[in-house]
Amino acid sequence: MSAQAQHSGDVPLFYRRGFRNVLQQAIYVAATAIVAWYVYTSLDLRDFGFGFLSEPAGFAVGSQWLTEVDGVTSSRLEIYLVGVWASLRAVMVAILLSTVVGVFIGVARLSSNFLLSKMATLFVEIFRNTPLLVQVVLWYAVLLVGAPVIQDVVNVGDFFFLSNRGIAIPWPVPSGGLWGVPDWFVGVWVLVLIAAALVAMRVRASRQEIERETGQPHYPNRWAFSIFAGAALISFLLLGVVVSIDRPILDGTQYAEGMVIKPEFAALVLGLTAYTGAFIAEIVRGSIQALPRGQTEAANAIGLSGYQRLTLIILPQALRQMIPSVTNQYLNVNKNSSLAYAVLYDDLFRVATVIQNKAGHALEMFFVIIVTYMIISFAISAVMNVFNARVTANRL
Amino acid sequence: MSELPPIPRPEQLPLPPAGGPRKIILPPHRERARRPWRIRAREWVNRNLFPSLTGTILTLVSAGFLGVLFIGVVWFVFFDANWNVITANRWLLFAGSFPREEAWRLWTSIALVMFLIGLAYGTWSSLGRRDSLFIVLTGGFVIFLMAHGDATIWSSIWFLAAIGFLYFGYYLTVWMPRETSPRRVLQQRVVGGLLAISLPLVLVILMVAGGANTRQFDGFVLNLILAPVGIVGGLVVAIPLALGRASNMKTIKWTCTAYIEVVRGAPLLGWLFVALFILDDIMGGDLIIRTMVVLAVFTGAYMAEYIRGGLQALPRGQYEAAQAVGLNKLQSMQLIILPQALRISIPPIVGQAIAIWKDTTLVTVILTLRELKGNADSAIAQSEFIPDRIEAYVFVAVVFWVVAFMMSRVSQRVERAQGIGER
Numbered sequence: 001m002s003a004q005a006q007h008s009g010d011v012p013l014f015y016r017r018g019f020r021n022v023l024q025q026a027i028y029v030a031a032t033a034i035v036a037w038y039v040y041t042s043l044d045l046r047d048f049g050f051g052f053l054s055e056p057a058g059f060a061v062g063s064q065w066l067t068e069v070d071g072v073t074s075s076r077l078e079i080y081l082v083g084v085w086a087s088l089r090a091v092m093v094a095i096l097l098s099t100v101v102g103v104f105i106g107v108a109r110l111s112s113n114f115l116l117s118k119m120a121t122l123f124v125e126i127f128r129n130t131p132l133l134v135q136v137v138l139w140y141a142v143l144l145v146g147a148p149v150i151q152d153v154v155n156v157g158d159f160f161f162l163s164n165r166g167i168a169i170p171w172p173v174p175s176g177g178l179w180g181v182p183d184w185f186v187g188v189w190v191l192v193l194i195a196a197a198l199v200a201m202r203v204r205a206s207r208q209e210i211e212r213e214t215g216q217p218h219y220p221n222r223w224a225f226s227i228f229a230g231a232a233l234i235s236f237l238l239l240g241v242v243v244s245i246d247r248p249i250l251d252g253t254q255y256a257e258g259m260v261i262k263p264e265f266a267a268l269v270l271g272l273t274a275y276t277g278a279f280i281a282e283i284v285r286g287s288i289q290a291l292p293r294g295q296t297e298a299a300n301a302i303g304l305s306g307y308q309r310l311t312l313i314i315l316p317q318a319l320r321q322m323i324p325s326v327t328n329q330y331l332n333v334n335k336n337s338s339l340a341y342a343v344l345y346d347d348l349f350r351v352a353t354v355i356q357n358k359a360g361h362a363l364e365m366f367f368v369i370i371v372t373y374m375i376i377s378f379a380i381s382a383v384m385n386v387f388n389a390r391v392t393a394n395r396l
Numbered sequence: 397m398s399e400l401p402p403i404p405r406p407e408q409l410p411l412p413p414a415g416g417p418r419k420i421i422l423p424p425h426r427e428r429a430r431r432p433w434r435i436r437a438r439e440w441v442n443r444n445l446f447p448s449l450t451g452t453i454l455t456l457v458s459a460g461f462l463g464v465l466f467i468g469v470v471w472f473v474f475f476d477a478n479w480n481v482i483t484a485n486r487w488l489l490f491a492g493s494f495p496r497e498e499a500w501r502l503w504t505s506i507a508l509v510m511f512l513i514g515l516a517y518g519t520w521s522s523l524g525r526r527d528s529l530f531i532v533l534t535g536g537f538v539i540f541l542m543a544h545g546d547a548t549i550w551s552s553i554w555f556l557a558a559i560g561f562l563y564f565g566y567y568l569t570v571w572m573p574r575e576t577s578p579r580r581v582l583q584q585r586v587v588g589g590l591l592a593i594s595l596p597l598v599l600v601i602l603m604v605a606g607g608a609n610t611r612q613f614d615g616f617v618l619n620l621i622l623a624p625v626g627i628v629g630g631l632v633v634a635i636p637l638a639l640g641r642a643s644n645m646k647t648i649k650w651t652c653t654a655y656i657e658v659v660r661g662a663p664l665l666g667w668l669f670v671a672l673f674i675l676d677d678i679m680g681g682d683l684i685i686r687t688m689v690v691l692a693v694f695t696g697a698y699m700a701e702y703i704r705g706g707l708q709a710l711p712r713g714q715y716e717a718a719q720a721v722g723l724n725k726l727q728s729m730q731l732i733i734l735p736q737a738l739r740i741s742i743p744p745i746v747g748q749a750i751a752i753w754k755d756t757t758l759v760t761v762i763l764t765l766r767e768l769k770g771n772a773d774s775a776i777a778q779s780e781f782i783p784d785r786i787e788a789y790v791f792v793a794v795v796f797w798v799v800a801f802m803m804s805r806v807s808q809r810v811e812r813a814q815g816i817g818e819r
Contacts, residue, residue, distance in 0.1 A: 042677050113445065137769070
């Protein structure tokens with residue numbers, strides 16, 4: 001008989017740790033089960049099921065891009081996926097822009113230039129302490145009321161149009177090209193571009209390696225850029241100019257052709273960008289300030305310029321610290337994109353509520369919404385984890 | 397052997413010339429600070445605005461941008477904007493469908509809350525010149541809004557009285573010496589207790605004996621009610637959740653983790669969707685009650701994560717020390733672990749409180765509740781104010797900004813007073 005068992009033999013059963021542990025958990029599980037059972041029985045589950053998603057939608061959504069889904073023939077699931085794609089577009093653009101804005105403002109806040117740093121502080125304090133919903137509707141109001149009506153549209157050389165119907169810009173579209181190739185050749189070209197980018201990155205890495213070993217300049221960036229640009233140009237001409245630039249045209253009171261950035265989308269992205277940018281700026285500032293002062297002094301001592309000091313010494317080190325917090329902000333962008341509802345941009349949440357409005361099934365629709373948001377969040381976290389691993393891998 | 401020269405005594409050393417200026421050498425930074433302000437100002441400008449060519453260009457560009465911005469704001473605020481949309485609808489924005497003849501309940505609540513804020517300031521902090529300036533400016537802004545036009549002179553008198561209560565509460569407590577003494581402890585307990593019961597007290601004042609019912613909470617008043625409910629309820633939900641997630645019992649740990657992750661997975665709008673359509677079946681009750689529950693549940697999940705961070709940041713020795721002095725689990729949590737963990741997690745919790753303050757606007761989006769932003773929507777739906785959308789939303793943004801900014805300043809002060817981040 002082991003010492004443990006001998007010891008526990010002296011203690012009454014009720015006071016033994018293992019028994020206590022099991023008892024507490026049993027009570028907890030029973031209580032949770034009772035609550036869950038109560039919730040389950042009080043829900044209206046008579047026609048629970050996801051079959052309603054395959055019925056025809058019966059409503060149209062705006063905010064389509066690269067998709068042509070009309071509400072009459074397509075199913076509810078298809079129209080929901082259109083909403084998901086609309087959300088993804090807004091989230092991607094907002095993440096990209098807010099990162100740029102955040103890094104710029106965060107660095108500007110630490111500038112030794114008095115005016116610049118105060119301006120950055122003003123930006124952060126304004127946009128961080130105002131509700132995002134109000135910001136989004138305010139941008140929307142500015143874009144609707146502030147911009148000229150379509151009759152006096154601002155026309156920049158028949159190239160850009162600006163009115164309260166949105167901004168129309170030229171956009172590349174697939175075309176038959178010189179040898180009359182089919183439209184899908186543009187896909188071939190995109191694949192060639194991706195391959196060229198990969199090759200260019202390899203060349204850049206290898207030349208950087210040589211540079212590090214020999215100490216002689218081998219111009220990795222110039223090489224990479226030339227390879228990519230050359231490959232893009234040659235393949236573009238060889239495949240027969242598969243892309244043409246589609247210039248916007250004003251057709252009465254509507255835009256035709258080109259790419260139209262609608263005010264709803266612009267308001268959402270502007271709001272998300274300014275709001276998240278302010279938070280990212282604070283993260284950037286915090287992680288730069290957390291670096292030891294010696295880093296700045298060392299960079300000054302070896303004679304780097306201000307720009308070199310920032311891009312070669314400070315930001316790469318601060319990056320390691322800010323990635324977790326910035327990832328969190330990206331996840332917030334994803335969740336906050338549901339505010340599209342307030343400006344009538346047909347994102348996934350709005351489309352889902354419209355479906356729920358038409359078909360009922362609130363519980364199923366909520367499952368669909370939460371699962372979609374979780375999948376997108378998971379994708380963002382996964383990408384950022386890969387990035388994080390790459391950044392922290394070559395720690396000195 | 398000749399006589400050695402006498403050793404000079406200290407008092408025989410030559411004295412400095414009488415009447416001449418005595419030179420005191422200070423350290424360099426003190427010397428620089430002693431120069432006339434003109435030279436120092438010029439040096440400051442040279443160093444901070446025109447250090448180099450790029451610096452000068454940067455300054456000029458920023459100055460131009462700021463100038464354009466400033467002129468634009470001034471032009472908008474004083475010449476372009478039509479603030480009638482605010483002044484004509486100020487009761488709508490402030491309290492909406494709250495019955496006007498019961499307005500004294502609102503004002504009493506506001507005076508009470510101001511009094512409690514004054515007490516808290518006097519007990520734990522002090523009102524500096526900046527705070528007073530801020531209060532005066534905010535008060536002036538509110539009174540300017542209220543006293544514009546007809547029959548609202550009473551509102552500004554009420555508001556002045558509320559500010560008076562703030563200072564009354566402040567001077568009631570601030571004279572007490574800060575050293576620990578039985579009276580000081582009593583003071584802290586009393587003020588803390590009053591703060592703890594202030595939220596139910598306010599709800600009682602608003603609703604009891606023929607007051608408003610919950611459907612009449614409207615406008616800015618609704619924001620002012622929802623945010624504290626979300627914050628306090630969130631904390632109540634968060635502490636057991638955080639302890640549960642840090643627990644070593646598997647079932648408790650897993651369910652708490654699942655709860656936190658699921659709640660954090662969906663946006664607040666999604667949970668308000670639940671409050672509108674699904675929670676009705678489960679708990680019934682008024683929509684505003686369901687919204688409060690959802691806000692508490694939602695905030696709780698976020699705050700639990702911050703408190704868990706505080707629990708993890710505590711050194712292992714604290715747990716072991718609590719065990720060593722013979723405290724049981726409950727006692728060690730209550731006396732040793734939680735006070736320290738909560739203290740560490742004050743900054744992110746206040747951040748979350750500011751977030752929930754801003755998020756109270758979301759109840760307008762899919763619910764039928766109308767808070768400040770929702771009533772601004774109603775204001776610009778009136779035919780004469782349709783072109784004044786920007787003014788209405790700018791007003792809403794400014795109001796939210798003022799409160800959020802105050803909260804962030806108070807949190808900074810608490811951090812400094814508690815010495816968080818200085819260990």
